Amino acid sequence: MNLTFSLAHLMGGILLLCAFAMLSQRRLAALITLYQIEAAVLAAAAFWQGYAQHELNLYFTGLITLVLKAIALPFALREIVRRFNLTRAVENTMPMALSMILGTLLIGVAVLVVLPSTMSAISLTREDLAIALSIVLLGLLVMIARRSALAQIIGFLSMENGLVLAAIGMPGMPFVAEFSVALLVLLAFLVVGIFLLRIREHFDTLDVTGIEAIERRGR
Amino acid sequence: MILLPIILPFLSAVLLGLLGSPVQGAIANAVVTAALFGLTLAAWHFPGTGLIHADALGLNFGILTGFIGCTTALANIAYVRGAIARISPRLWRLYHALFQIVLGACLLGLYADNIGLLWAAMEGGTIAATLAVSLPRTPSALEAAWKYFILGGVGISLALFGTMLVYLAAQPALGPGLAAMSFTALSAHAPWMDGALLTLAFIFILFGYGTKAALVPLHGWLPDAYAEGPAPLTTALSGPMLNLALIAILRFRHLLQANLHSGGAALAPGPFLVTLGLASIILTGFSLARRRDARRFFGFSSIEHSGIAAFAFGIGGPVAIFAGLLHMAVHSLIKSGLFQALIRAAALRGSTAPGHYGFSHLRGLVHSNKYTARLLGGSMFALSALPPSGLFVSEFLIISQTIQRAPWLSLPLGLGLLLCAAAILRNLGPLMFAPAPPHTKKTKAGWEMHLVTLHLAASIALAFFMPLGLYHLFMNIAGALQ
Numbered sequence: 001m002n003l004t005f006s007l008a009h010l011m012g013g014i015l016l017l018c019a020f021a022m023l024s025q026r027r028l029a030a031l032i033t034l035y036q037i038e039a040a041v042l043a044a045a046a047f048w049q050g051y052a053q054h055e056l057n058l059y060f061t062g063l064i065t066l067v068l069k070a071i072a073l074p075f076a077l078r079e080i081v082r083r084f085n086l087t088r089a090v091e092n093t094m095p096m097a098l099s100m101i102l103g104t105l106l107i108g109v110a111v112l113v114v115l116p117s118t119m120s121a122i123s124l125t126r127e128d129l130a131i132a133l134s135i136v137l138l139g140l141l142v143m144i145a146r147r148s149a150l151a152q153i154i155g156f157l158s159m160e161n162g163l164v165l166a167a168i169g170m171p172g173m174p175f176v177a178e179f180s181v182a183l184l185v186l187l188a189f190l191v192v193g194i195f196l197l198r199i200r201e202h203f204d205t206l207d208v209t210g211i212e213a214i215e216r217r218g219r
Numbered sequence: 220m221i222l223l224p225i226i227l228p229f230l231s232a233v234l235l236g237l238l239g240s241p242v243q244g245a246i247a248n249a250v251v252t253a254a255l256f257g258l259t260l261a262a263w264h265f266p267g268t269g270l271i272h273a274d275a276l277g278l279n280f281g282i283l284t285g286f287i288g289c290t291t292a293l294a295n296i297a298y299v300r301g302a303i304a305r306i307s308p309r310l311w312r313l314y315h316a317l318f319q320i321v322l323g324a325c326l327l328g329l330y331a332d333n334i335g336l337l338w339a340a341m342e343g344g345t346i347a348a349t350l351a352v353s354l355p356r357t358p359s360a361l362e363a364a365w366k367y368f369i370l371g372g373v374g375i376s377l378a379l380f381g382t383m384l385v386y387l388a389a390q391p392a393l394g395p396g397l398a399a400m401s402f403t404a405l406s407a408h409a410p411w412m413d414g415a416l417l418t419l420a421f422i423f424i425l426f427g428y429g430t431k432a433a434l435v436p437l438h439g440w441l442p443d444a445y446a447e448g449p450a451p452l453t454t455a456l457s458g459p460m461l462n463l464a465l466i467a468i469l470r471f472r473h474l475l476q477a478n479l480h481s482g483g484a485a486l487a488p489g490p491f492l493v494t495l496g497l498a499s500i501i502l503t504g505f506s507l508a509r510r511r512d513a514r515r516f517f518g519f520s521s522i523e524h525s526g527i528a529a530f531a532f533g534i535g536g537p538v539a540i541f542a543g544l545l546h547m548a549v550h551s552l553i554k555s556g557l558f559q560a561l562i563r564a565a566a567l568r569g570s571t572a573p574g575h576y577g578f579s580h581l582r583g584l585v586h587s588n589k590y591t592a593r594l595l596g597g598s599m600f601a602l603s604a605l606p607p608s609g610l611f612v613s614e615f616l617i618i619s620q621t622i623q624r625a626p627w628l629s630l631p632l633g634l635g636l637l638l639c640a641a642a643i644l645r646n647l648g649p650l651m652f653a654p655a656p657p658h659t660k661k662t663k664a665g666w667e668m669h670l671v672t673l674h675l676a677a678s679i680a681l682a683f684f685m686p687l688g689l690y691h692l693f694m695n696i697a698g699a700l701q
Contacts, residue, residue, distance in 0.1 A: 117415035118387070125387065136380060140373065152369065159376055166383050172395025173386055175335045179379065182342050186372055189346055193368055196353075196361060 128169035135162030221267030228323030236316030259285030363443035378427025384420030409477035414484030431464035445518035458551030492533030499526025504638025542616035556674025557598035583655030609682030
């Protein structure tokens with residue numbers, strides 16, 4: 001049982017570190033790499049929880065996370081960065097140092113809120129939940145601190161990772177795999193949405209209407 | 220059997236998304252939605268078991284959703300005929316598919332007896348609604364959709380976190396498994412749940428579903444979404460989604476209250492709801508005065524009425540909750556009818572595209588068509604909650620309950636309501652009777668205007684002539700959820 005605890009905490013810690021490091025990165029490519037590491041560790045955490053709780057559902061969650069979040073989504077994001085030539089640094093809405101101080105405070109808040117109010121829950125869940133809430137709040141902070149839509153999306157994605165971490169730590173919770181699929185649908189639409197938006201910003205006029213006009217004439 | 224009204228919209232969404240010209244799609248959409256209305260009525264006889272087990276509250280609002288969907292779909296036929304050239308046939312198919320998905324998600328959320336399914340319904344509804352807002356494909360529509368997606372997505376995520384915390388809070392009482400996610404089981408075992416954790420969960424749920432209910436300060440997406448999307452889907456059909464979010468908040472509020480009453484460690488949910496509700500009412504009071512676009516204007520008015528319902532739930536007690544539910548039902552009837560009249564009014568002035576709903580553009584409506592002008596004016600007057608509007612009854616109940624239970628809150632509440640009513644009435648006169656813009660011709664109102672009359676009549680009947688059976692039913696619901 002001891003190994004269960006320490007490994008789960010180690011992976012939670014790495015996740016938290018990745019989420020926090022996102023605050024300090026100025027380049028989209030680095031943000032995407034951080035997200036990729038985060039998702040891969042999350043997949044490992046899901047597999048480990050599946051092994052510890054003997055839940056087939058969690059293995060499935062881990063598989064989805066690994067294939068779609070750690071491989072497919074970063075690939076799509078890198079494609080967007082490449083196509084629209086977004087390699088320059090992202091503008092911030094607040095100084096880097098301030099956002100990191102706020103991030104530290106948010107982690108403190110998460111721990112102070114979760115640990116006292118979950119005295120009755122088993123210890124593994126408590127600490128996982130504190131980490132998950134920290135990641136969710138840090139994701140929100142990334143969304144606030146960055147001006148670029150793509151960086152906001154990455155903040156959002158990181159936030160979702162926090163949610164999945166919370167879900168896999170819940171003892172015997174039904175629908176965990178279904179939740180992660182539903183969240184993925186949301187993420188997929190977000191990435192498609194950014195694609196549309198970037199197209200519009202890039203050509204200044206709405207390129208899509210042009211496509212549709214051509215389509216109508218073709219009919 | 221209860222699955223029928225949920226599966227039908229999703230199945231027909233697939234068909235409507237793949238086949239047919241725009242007008243065919245609109246007609247098929249109306250037929251399917253009319254059948255759906257019938258099914259929501261019939262659902263009384265088979266409320267289902269297990270995951271999808273509708274209670275009286277869900278069934279009642281399911282009927283309301285079916286009714287609003289049905290009239291909107293009928294009026295939608297004329298809208299599609301007038302706007303057919305604006306987007307491609309493929310997008311019209313998507314539009315009708317989204318129409319059905321929004322309806323299906325609402326019904327799923329209302330009928331589900333499971334906090335996870337409720338969340339999934341909210342998520343599906345949000346995705347469909349944002350896609351709908353983006354349909355006109357204009358830059359401003361895409362921006363509105365993007366704003367909605369980001370805000371709605373964050374809200375949905377917070378709600379999921381809250382949902383998981385509720386599950387965790389239920390562990391001491393119900394143990395692992397599906398029972399800890401069922402509303403029926405949760406409300407029966409609320410006293411033994413972990414109160415502190417339940418409070419934390421409620422905060423997340425309030426902010427998560429509060430985003431969908433457009434409570435201030437989480438309301439930013441709503442006016443834009445109303446103003447930029449294709450009118451029938453994003454305005455006339457938006458009431459059910461707001462109702463669903465408010466009902467979700469009400470149900471979780473009940474868990475907290477039940478835990479508190481039996482000596483649990485939960486905080487009282489009232490102050491949170493009252494604060495958000497009052498903020499919504501007062502902020503809209505000031506915002507309404509500055510709006511020039513009618514769709515944005517009525518969007519803010521929806522925020523106000525969401526806020527009033529949340530306020531009523533915060534005041535608590537069976538009568539206030541009864542009044543809040545009545546307020547939601549009557550408001551969605553009036554608002555949906557109003558938007559149908561507004562779309563028609565814009566059509567009389569040439570175009571139903573976004574940007575043609577300015578008050579200055581629509582003014583002097585009696586010179587175009589008397590019937591439409593009367594209906595739009597009547598609906599606007601009804602929104603101000605002066606008698607004989609149905610909202611008068613619910614607001615009267617809410618105010619009298621406030622005086623009874625929290626007297627010092629009645630002053631800001633009354634002030635906010637007054638501000639909103641004044642802003643609405645100030646726009647009413649010019650919209651109806653001012654000199655019309657040049658080159659305005661008299662035109663005929665379509666047959667679908669009678670649907671608005673039906674909406675207004677139903678709202679008045681519901682508030683003033685509520686059948687005794689329905690009254691007892693609503694009182695029972697409110698009593699059980701107090």
